[in-house]
Amino acid sequence: xxxxxxxxxxxxxxxxxxxxxxxxxxxxxxxxxxxxxxxxxxxxxxxxxxxxxxxxxxxxxxxxxxxxxxxxxxxxxxxxxxxxxxxxxxxxxxxxxxxxxxxxxxxxxxxxxxxxxxxxxxxxxxxxxxxxxxxxxxxxxxxxxxxxxxxxxxxxxxxxxxxxxxxxxxxxxxxxxxxxxxxxxxxxxxxxxxxxxxxxxxxxxxxxxxxxxxxxxxxxxxxxxxxxxxxxxxxxxxxxxxxxxxxxxxxxxxxx
Amino acid sequence: xxxxxxxxxxxxxxxxxxxxxxxxxxxxxxxxxxxxxxxxxxxxxxxxxxxxxxxxxxxxxxxxxxxxxxxxxxxxxxxxxxxxxxxxxxxxxxxxxxxxxxxxxxxxxxxxxxxxxxxxxxxxxxxxxxxxxxxxxxxxxxxxxxxxxxxxxxxxxxxxxxxxxxxxxxxxxxxxxxxxxxxxxxxxxxxxxxxxxxxxxxxxxxxxxxxxxxxxxxxxxxxxxxxxxxxxxxxxxxxxxxxxxxxxxxxxxxxxxxxxxxxxxxxxxxxxxxxxxxxxxxxxxxxxxxxxxxxx
Numbered sequence: 294x295x296x297x298x299x300x301x302x303x304x305x306x307x308x309x310x311x312x313x314x315x316x317x318x319x320x321x322x323x324x325x326x327x328x329x330x331x332x333x334x335x336x337x338x339x340x341x342x343x344x345x346x347x348x349x350x351x352x353x354x355x356x357x358x359x360x361x362x363x364x365x366x367x368x369x370x371x372x373x374x375x376x377x378x379x380x381x382x383x384x385x386x387x388x389x390x391x392x393x394x395x396x397x398x399x400x401x402x403x404x405x406x407x408x409x410x411x412x413x414x415x416x417x418x419x420x421x422x423x424x425x426x427x428x429x430x431x432x433x434x435x436x437x438x439x440x441x442x443x444x445x446x447x448x449x450x451x452x453x454x455x456x457x458x459x460x461x462x463x464x465x466x467x468x469x470x471x472x473x474x475x476x477x478x479x480x481x482x483x484x485x486x487x488x489x490x491x492x493x494x495x496x497x498x499x500x501x502x503x504x505x506x507x508x509x510x511x512x513x514x515x516x517x518x519x520x521x522x523x524x525x526x527x528x529x530x531x532x533x534x535x536x537x538x539x540x541x542x543x544x545x546x547x548x549x
Numbered sequence: 550x551x552x553x554x555x556x557x558x559x560x561x562x563x564x565x566x567x568x569x570x571x572x573x574x575x576x577x578x579x580x581x582x583x584x585x586x587x588x589x590x591x592x593x594x595x596x597x598x599x600x601x602x603x604x605x606x607x608x609x610x611x612x613x614x615x616x617x618x619x620x621x622x623x624x625x626x627x628x629x630x631x632x633x634x635x636x637x638x639x640x641x642x643x644x645x646x647x648x649x650x651x652x653x654x655x656x657x658x659x660x661x662x663x664x665x666x667x668x669x670x671x672x673x674x675x676x677x678x679x680x681x682x683x684x685x686x687x688x689x690x691x692x693x694x695x696x697x698x699x700x701x702x703x704x705x706x707x708x709x710x711x712x713x714x715x716x717x718x719x720x721x722x723x724x725x726x727x728x729x730x731x732x733x734x735x736x737x738x739x740x741x742x743x744x745x746x747x748x749x750x751x752x753x754x755x756x757x758x759x760x761x762x763x764x765x766x767x768x769x770x771x772x773x774x775x776x777x778x779x780x781x782x783x784x785x786x787x788x789x790x791x792x793x794x795x796x797x798x799x800x801x802x803x804x805x806x807x808x809x810x811x812x813x814x815x816x817x818x819x820x821x822x823x824x825x826x827x828x829x830x831x832x833x834x835x836x837x838x839x840x841x842x843x844x845x
Contacts, residue, residue, distance in 0.1 A: 303686035389785075400815060524678065
C-alpha cells in the first residue's frame with residue numbers, strides 16, 4: 294500500500310495544485326480555480342509548443358508504425374545470418390541512456406551540416422518510437438502460429454489477400470497499442486529532444502525551460518496536468534485493447 | 550483475366566517462391582533507417598569525441614586529437630562528477646531493489662488475481678505518465694513551502710529542508726525508476742512455481758532457507774535486469790539533477806548537457822558520453838559474468 298502511495302501520491306499533488314488560485318503553491322489550498330488552465334490555453338508560447346509536439350509526434354508515430362511493424366514481421370518470419378544481433382541492436386535506442394541517443398544524433402546532424410528543425414525532432418523520435426512498435430508487434434507474433442497463414446494460402450488466397458484478411462486482423466490490436474504508446478512516448482520526450490530541437494520548443498521543452506527559470510509556475514502546473522491527461526488516454530486505451538495483456542504490453546516497452 | 554491482374558499474380562508467385570526476396574523487401578526499409586540514422590549517429594558520436602572546439606570562435610576543429618579524453622582523465626572535477634554519478638546510481642539501484650522485492654513478492658504470490666491486476670496497473674501507469682510531471686511534482690513536495698514542510702509544521706514536527714540536496718535527488722531518482730525495478734522482479738517471481746516453495750517447506754526447509762537457497766537464485770536475474778535500467782537511466786539523466794539537485798550537484802548527464810547545449814563544445818560532450826557508455830558496458834559485462842543473462 295505504501296509503495297502505491299509513494300508511486301501515485303506525487304501525481305495527485307500536482308493535479309491538486311493545478312486548481313490552486315494562489316501564485317505560490319502552499320497548503321492548505323484556500324481558493325479553487327480553473328483560471329490557470331485558461332491562462333495556459335491562451336498562452337501563444339504554449340500553443341505553438343503544443344502544436345509542434347503534436348505535429349512531430351504524429352509524423353514520428355507514422356514512420357515508427359510502418360518501420361516497426363515491418364521489422365517485427367521480417368525478424369519473426371525470416372531466418373537469416375545475424376538475426377539475433379539485429380534484434381539485440383534494435384533495442385539499443387532504449388537500452389542506452391537517452392542522452393547518448395540525443396547527442397549521437399546531434400553529432401551526426403552537425404557533421405552532415407543539417408540544421409536542427411522539426412525534421413530532426415521527427416527523425417529522433419521515430420528512431421526510438423520504432424522500438425516500441427517493434428516490441429509490441431513482435432510479442433504478438435510470437436504468440437500466434439503460422440498455421441492460419443498456411444491454411445489461408447491452401448484455400449487459394451493470394452499472399453496480399455492473406456496479409457489483408459488474416460495477418461493484419463491478428464496483429465491489429467498489437468499494432469494499434471504500439472502506435473498509441475509510441476505517440477505517448479514522443480509527446481512526453483525531453484532528453485533526446487533537447488539535442489535535436491535547436492531553438493524551437495516542444496511542449497516538454499517549454500515545461501522544462503519554465504521550471505528551470507522558475508517562472509510561470511502556476512501555468513506550468515496546468516500544462517503538466519494537460520500533458521498527463523493527453524499521455525494517459527492513449528496509454529490506458531492501449532492497455533485496454535491489448536486484451537488483458539496490459540502488464541506485458543506496458544512492461545516490455547520501456548522508455549528511453 | 551486482365552493483364553494487370555496477371556502481372557500481380559505472377560509477382561505474388563515470384564515473391565512466394567523466393568522467401569529471401571520477400572524478406573529483403575520487408576526488412577530493408579527499417580534496417581536501412583536504423584543503419585543510416587542510428588548506427589551512423591553512434592559512429593558520428595565516436596568521431597566527434599576526437600575533434601576539438603576553438604575556444605575563441607566556438608567552431609569545431611575537425612582534426613584528430615585525444616585532448617577531450619585526456620582532459621576528462623586528468624581534471625579532478627570530472628573524477629568527482631563521475632564518482633558522484635556512480636554512487637547515486639548504486640544508491641538508487643539498491644533502494645529500488647529493496648522496495649521492489651517485497652512488493653513484487655506480494656503482488657505475484659500473495660495477492661488475489663483481481664488485486665494483482667489492479668496493483669500492476671497502478672505500478673505501470675506512473676511508468677508511462679509524463680516524466681517531467683513526476684519530477685515537477687517532487688519540486689512541489691520538497692520545496693520550502695511545499696507539501697512536506699507544510700505537513701511537518703502542521704503536525705508540529707521539525708521541518709526538514711530537503712530542497713536542492715543530494716538526499717532529495719536520491720528520493721526522486723528512486724521514485725522515478727521504481728516501476729522499472731518492480732516489473733522485471735515481478736516477472737521473475739511469477740516464473741517461480743508455488744509447488745517449488747511447498748516442496749522446499751515439505752522437505753523441512755525453514756522460510757529463511759527457502760528464501761535464500763530457492764527463491765533468491767531465481768529472482769536475482771530479475772533484480773539484475775531492473776538494475777540495468779535504474780543504472781542506465783541515472784547515468785543519462787540531467788533533468789532531475791538540474792531541477793531537484795540544484796547547481797552544486799553535477800552529474801555526467803549535466804556535464805554533457807552543459808558542454809553540448811550551453812557551452813557549445815560538442816566534441817567534449819561526445820567524449821563524456823563515451824564515459825557513460827563505457828560504464829554501462831562494464832556494468833553489462835559484470836551482469837553477464839554473474840550469469841544474469843543466462844537465466845533471463
